[in-house]
Amino acid sequence: MSAFKRVQQWATFARTWHVFDCKWQDPYDSAQVIKKYLMGLHKPIYHPTNDCGDVVVCINSRDIALRGDEWRKRAYFHHTGYPGGASWTLAWELHNKDPTMIIRKAIYRSMKGNLQRRHTMERLFIFPGEDVPQDIMQNVTNQIRQLRLVPTRLDHIPEEEVQKYPKVMDYPQDYVLK
Amino acid sequence: MSNKHLFLNSGFVRAPLQNGVGRYVCQLQRIVLKFCKTHGSCRGLRDFIEQDLVDFAKQNPGVVVYLKPRRHRGPVAVAEYLNGDRVWMNLANKTHSEITKWIEVLRTQQGDIASTRLRKYQYTDHPSIQGPWTPFTFKNPELNTAVLPDQKFGANDRLPMSATEQLRLMFEKQKLEEGDVKTAE
Amino acid sequence: MSVSKINMAALVRSSFGLFKNSILNTAIRSLSTSKPLNIKEIREHKEGTKLVVEAVSLPSPRKDLLVRADNIDLPSSNCEHESSVKEPCYMCALGLDVKHTDVLILSQFVRSDGCMLPRRITGLCRRQQKKIGKMVSMAQKAGLMINLTPAWCKKDPKKRKDYKKFNTYFDEKTIFWKRIPDQNDKWKR
Numbered sequence: 405m406s407a408f409k410r411v412q413q414w415a416t417f418a419r420t421w422h423v424f425d426c427k428w429q430d431p432y433d434s435a436q437v438i439k440k441y442l443m444g445l446h447k448p449i450y451h452p453t454n455d456c457g458d459v460v461v462c463i464n465s466r467d468i469a470l471r472g473d474e475w476r477k478r479a480y481f482h483h484t485g486y487p488g489g490a491s492w493t494l495a496w497e498l499h500n501k502d503p504t505m506i507i508r509k510a511i512y513r514s515m516k517g518n519l520q521r522r523h524t525m526e527r528l529f530i531f532p533g534e535d536v537p538q539d540i541m542q543n544v545t546n547q548i549r550q551l552r553l554v555p556t557r558l559d560h561i562p563e564e565e566v567q568k569y570p571k572v573m574d575y576p577q578d579y580v581l582k
Numbered sequence: 583m584s585n586k587h588l589f590l591n592s593g594f595v596r597a598p599l600q601n602g603v604g605r606y607v608c609q610l611q612r613i614v615l616k617f618c619k620t621h622g623s624c625r626g627l628r629d630f631i632e633q634d635l636v637d638f639a640k641q642n643p644g645v646v647v648y649l650k651p652r653r654h655r656g657p658v659a660v661a662e663y664l665n666g667d668r669v670w671m672n673l674a675n676k677t678h679s680e681i682t683k684w685i686e687v688l689r690t691q692q693g694d695i696a697s698t699r700l701r702k703y704q705y706t707d708h709p710s711i712q713g714p715w716t717p718f719t720f721k722n723p724e725l726n727t728a729v730l731p732d733q734k735f736g737a738n739d740r741l742p743m744s745a746t747e748q749l750r751l752m753f754e755k756q757k758l759e760e761g762d763v764k765t766a767e
Numbered sequence: 768m769s770v771s772k773i774n775m776a777a778l779v780r781s782s783f784g785l786f787k788n789s790i791l792n793t794a795i796r797s798l799s800t801s802k803p804l805n806i807k808e809i810r811e812h813k814e815g816t817k818l819v820v821e822a823v824s825l826p827s828p829r830k831d832l833l834v835r836a837d838n839i840d841l842p843s844s845n846c847e848h849e850s851s852v853k854e855p856c857y858m859c860a861l862g863l864d865v866k867h868t869d870v871l872i873l874s875q876f877v878r879s880d881g882c883m884l885p886r887r888i889t890g891l892c893r894r895q896q897k898k899i900g901k902m903v904s905m906a907q908k909a910g911l912m913i914n915l916t917p918a919w920c921k922k923d924p925k926k927r928k929d930y931k932k933f934n935t936y937f938d939e940k941t942i943f944w945k946r947i948p949d950q951n952d953k954w955k956r
Contacts, residue, residue, distance in 0.1 A: 412713065420717045423730050423731050469935055471937065474935075475933055476929075496929055499933060541730075549736060549737065553741060553744070555868040555870075555936075556870070556911075558874055558911060558913070569746075569750070570749055570752070571832045571834070572857060572872065572875060574827050574829050575827060582880070748864075756835075756838045759839065
């Protein structure tokens, strides 16, 4: 193998590091996207036997958003193995204990349960906030696009912009503003 | 791959060696039809032999056809090919028309292709001239200098326009139309 | 004269009310026709020897910013509505796909304390009134309209308790309303 061919081989199978911002994202929907990057399904060279998965760094996992009443309706099951050892933890309780756990479990469960899954999960880093260690962040060369738009709060929009924004509703003739 | 296919020959998807571009060489060399003269399951094969076999042999002079009658055994066709493959095919209870089609398959195929495990579903004699894919092909070059995470690269840019933006555009349009009316006067 | 007149006594009372308001600076307004509300303006002019004082109703401050579907020729504008007898309400006519994150639109239907305005004031059809009302409460629960939220709520989601303190989004498909049978449905002519 010539030197050029060897470098070509390295380039093709090089691992890319991706960053994903979890702010206002549904963990179960974004797990379907992150999974593809972790397993290497987004690459044209993908094959189940070649090791072409990428590394994904999830940030702001504390700010994930669940749909509707899922914070109090979704339960996570755990059994210690002893009689009476079953426990059900609600999503908001789990998120209180460990803000990275919900997204990690979502990604873990989105993948098929084979021997490769544990090793694929090793390539996933999750951070509850913005601050990521420098030795991880310096490898990142790509960003995965979010699924949902991050909504803007009304009190964060400047007052004059709210005033100038076109209106659809007009008050009736003698309506007294409250 | 797993051990499931341990005794299966493996190979690649292949174009048939451009056979027929210049001169067609029939890959089937020899076909042996084994049958019983009384057995019911050989009925179709016997019909084929009675009606079509002479025509088949005349049209394919390159193929050696053997007939092997044997008592109280099932009907079988064995085809041998130029590359040394040997295909055994059971023809029990097949009708005349089915056997005609299967023998056509044996005649036109190129070796024992049915019992090979495909290592890949694609194969090319001419690999890409632009080089193999790397993680940086088709990537936005702006990413090289960007400081990630950046909302410019992270926000979803494929969503439909939000109602807030649509209303803003409608308002602009309405203002333009009102302006048009005024200039017309 | 179509403009309503106010007699002298009322004017005196109103001016006194104005005076009192400016001094005490209370939120309670004694008279709705006074200047701070910008509904009507008091104008006075002389006709010969007579002094005429009249209250003229002012145009709404939203008038210049108002968007109406009649003024824009929307592409394929509501063919189904033309066949129906009723005139569509202004929100139906615009045909916007409003979501609960469009706080700039939703905040127009809301009083300053965060309550949804009733239908006689918004002038919407039943479906739109229900839909927008639901979306307003969605936006308030998600903490997107903190300044327009009832005072008894914990306004900032970060200060709320338990499951309420985490980010929540809503799906507009979960808003239920009665399906209007399609006029072009081939099974029901």
